[in-house]
Amino acid sequence: MNVLAGDRPLSDLELEEKLADKALDRGMVRRLLPLLHPVRRLVAAVIAIELVQVFAIFARPLLIGLVIDQALQPFDAGLVALACAGLAGTWALRFALGGLSQYFAGSAATELLNTIRSRVFAHVQSLSVGYFDRTKAGRIISRADRDVDTLEPMLIQCPPQFLSAVLRLVLAALLLWAIAPMLLLGLVMVVPILLLATVAFKRLAQRSWGRVAENRSRFTAHLVETVAGVRLIKQVGREAENLARYRGLLRDFNTALVAGSARSGWFAPFTGLLTTAGLALTLVIGGRGIALGTLTLGELTQSLFYVFLFLAPLQEFSDLFERFANGSACAQRIFLLLDTEPEIRDTPGAVDLPRLNGEIHFRNIGFGYHPTRPVLRDFDLRIAPGEVLAIAGPTGHGKSTLVQLLTRFYDVDTGAVLLDGHDIRTVSEASLRRQVGVVLQDNVLFGGTVLDNLRLAKPEASDTALIEAASELGADDVLRALPHGYHTAVGPLGANLSQGQRQLVCLVRAYLADPVVLVLDEATSAIDVSTERRIQAALRRLCQGRTALIIAHRLATIRDADRIAVIREGRIVELGSHDRLIGLRGAYADLYQAYSSSRSARPF
Numbered sequence: 001m002n003v004l005a006g007d008r009p010l011s012d013l014e015l016e017e018k019l020a021d022k023a024l025d026r027g028m029v030r031r032l033l034p035l036l037h038p039v040r041r042l043v044a045a046v047i048a049i050e051l052v053q054v055f056a057i058f059a060r061p062l063l064i065g066l067v068i069d070q071a072l073q074p075f076d077a078g079l080v081a082l083a084c085a086g087l088a089g090t091w092a093l094r095f096a097l098g099g100l101s102q103y104f105a106g107s108a109a110t111e112l113l114n115t116i117r118s119r120v121f122a123h124v125q126s127l128s129v130g131y132f133d134r135t136k137a138g139r140i141i142s143r144a145d146r147d148v149d150t151l152e153p154m155l156i157q158c159p160p161q162f163l164s165a166v167l168r169l170v171l172a173a174l175l176l177w178a179i180a181p182m183l184l185l186g187l188v189m190v191v192p193i194l195l196l197a198t199v200a201f202k203r204l205a206q207r208s209w210g211r212v213a214e215n216r217s218r219f220t221a222h223l224v225e226t227v228a229g230v231r232l233i234k235q236v237g238r239e240a241e242n243l244a245r246y247r248g249l250l251r252d253f254n255t256a257l258v259a260g261s262a263r264s265g266w267f268a269p270f271t272g273l274l275t276t277a278g279l280a281l282t283l284v285i286g287g288r289g290i291a292l293g294t295l296t297l298g299e300l301t302q303s304l305f306y307v308f309l310f311l312a313p314l315q316e317f318s319d320l321f322e323r324f325a326n327g328s329a330c331a332q333r334i335f336l337l338l339d340t341e342p343e344i345r346d347t348p349g350a351v352d353l354p355r356l357n358g359e360i361h362f363r364n365i366g367f368g369y370h371p372t373r374p375v376l377r378d379f380d381l382r383i384a385p386g387e388v389l390a391i392a393g394p395t396g397h398g399k400s401t402l403v404q405l406l407t408r409f410y411d412v413d414t415g416a417v418l419l420d421g422h423d424i425r426t427v428s429e430a431s432l433r434r435q436v437g438v439v440l441q442d443n444v445l446f447g448g449t450v451l452d453n454l455r456l457a458k459p460e461a462s463d464t465a466l467i468e469a470a471s472e473l474g475a476d477d478v479l480r481a482l483p484h485g486y487h488t489a490v491g492p493l494g495a496n497l498s499q500g501q502r503q504l505v506c507l508v509r510a511y512l513a514d515p516v517v518l519v520l521d522e523a524t525s526a527i528d529v530s531t532e533r534r535i536q537a538a539l540r541r542l543c544q545g546r547t548a549l550i551i552a553h554r555l556a557t558i559r560d561a562d563r564i565a566v567i568r569e570g571r572i573v574e575l576g577s578h579d580r581l582i583g584l585r586g587a588y589a590d591l592y593q594a595y596s597s598s599r600s601a602r603p604f
């Protein structure tokens with residue numbers, strides 16, 4: 001587990017991510033736009049409201065200019081009152097439309113985020129087991145959760161704000177031009193400096209926020225691993241080291257955040273400086289206009305408002321770009337996840353597996369999780385229909401790998417896995433999973449009651465049918481004795497149940513699914529003698545009439561098996577019944593002897 005491993009080189013996947021960053025940047029906008037399609041009407045409504053607000057904003061300087069030039073000398077109370085009412089009206093409009101705009105934006109955000117979340121979720125679920133073996137859970141969670149959240153400001157808030165800013169900029173420029181072209185020309189001098197700075201800023205910010213998001217996913221991944229492995233961490237007393245590693249990751253995150261913020265931080269004061277310069281220029285040019293009689297006081301006052309309205313959008317661009325940079329960095333990471341293809345998927349002509357007799361053939365298999373480290377070599381094993389075959393052997397020699405291959409969680413490198421002569425790569429995954437039942441060591445249960453978990457295997461079954469199946473397998477009295485019997489909530493991943501109870505639920509679940517081929521990786525942890533007996537009885541009943549491949553850790557299971565295959569370094573070294581293998585006095589006899597002398601319930 002990486003929680004305990006400390007620093008490690010980047011995995012292939014992470015390197016791949018870094019390389020992919022650049023390539024994705026180009027096509028990203030093209031890929032983001034379709035995401036807005038379902039909420040386009042809501043976004044259009046927000047944009048329309050923003051634009052109406054812009055006109056309300058521009059009415060204010062016009063009204064103030066009007067009062068200064070035409071209602072003060074001589075004083076015209078009617079015009080002043082009218083202008084005041086107009087000003088009040090613009091604010092009332094702002095409040096009313098502000099609420100409406102929030103409502104539309106909120107609805108669009110909810111719909112958009114739910115769509116993206118569901119898409120990411122569905123995609124994650126479709127990925128092959130190998131991806132989850134290689135990728136930290138926290139990294140996936142960070143993408144599906146926080147990265148998706150970060151898309152919302154970019155996709156929903158940025159477009160209306162951007163358009164509003166552009167409109168304010170253009171209108172202010174036109175009005176300044178209309179009052180006195182010189183006023184606009186003076187201001188325009190600062191624009192190229194601002195544009196250049198904005199482009200440079202966007203580049204810097206995007207890189208910085210990409211780094212921030214990556215560092216965030218690292219410490220989330222560490223947190224998720226710690227939660228999953230908390231028992232192990234406590235057991236080996238590595239809390240302090242683990243905390244130190246977490247702090248290190250937080251430090252990296254904060255360093256990236258501070259660097260990102262520092263880079264973003266200079267932009268606002270810089271644009272503020274340009275605004276002040278713009279105001280000063282307007283005052284100088286406008287003051288001269290008043291002195292020459294080409295400009296009225298009301299027009300100069302209006303112009304000062306327009307300077308703000310012209311330059312404020314340029315400042316807002318910094319915030320918009322920051323959100324865009326942050327959002328696009330997250331979008332890249334989400335697209336990278338969405339672009340990850342499942343390694344195992346149905347081939348184009350995949351057919352449904354017909355009802356099997358149950359013959360399994362591992363035909364000259366070669367396989368390794370990494371190309372340079374083979375786990376199984378020239379592995380050839382035939383299991384007859386209805387036969388129960390136990391696999392025994394030292395740890396790490398490839399027993400569970402056979403399960404991974406038979407269930408097609410991984411594909412073989414060479415050779416083939418055949419079921420009744422069908423290469424499992426040529427049949428549909430769904431039909432394969434229907435006929436190959438699996439009970440794995442970790443005995444995973446989902447939140448809900450015992451009945452909910454049993455029903456996973458047979459959704460249409462009544463409660464009575466589910467309980468009947470448990471009785472047939474001899475698990476009824478154990479499950480009935482739970483605090484609320486079959487209605488007991490099993491807790492997260494079945495944590496409220498003992499290991500033995502969990503195992504029984506899983507065996508009943510497999511029984512209900514009624515597969516032709518059963519693959520069982522026996523749990524290794526200790527359980528009490530009476531539960532152990534029940535499990536053995538349930539197992540015997542479960543195997544009746546099915547072909548069973550059992551990674552056996554218990555003596556009783558091995559003895560009950562029709563044949564035993566002993567595996568060493570990915571090859572079969574002995575194959576036969578218990579009595580025959582004992583007679584050989586070879587590897588199996590040694591393993592058996594080791595068990596007998598240790599008197600442990602789990603020799604292998």
Ligand SMILES: Nc1ncnc2c1ncn2[C@@H]1O[C@H](COP(=O)(O)OP(=O)(O)OP(=O)(O)O)[C@@H](O)[C@H]1O
Pocket residue numbers: 133369370375393394395396397398399400401402604
């Ligand atoms: N997902 C994986 N990615 C990379 N290597 C793996 C993976 N799973 C297993 N291995 C490696 O493959 C080899 C065989 O593992 P396997 O789980 O098949 O052993 P096993 O005989 O079932 O052991 P055990 O009795 O302890 O369960 C081991 O060296 C193991 O480290």
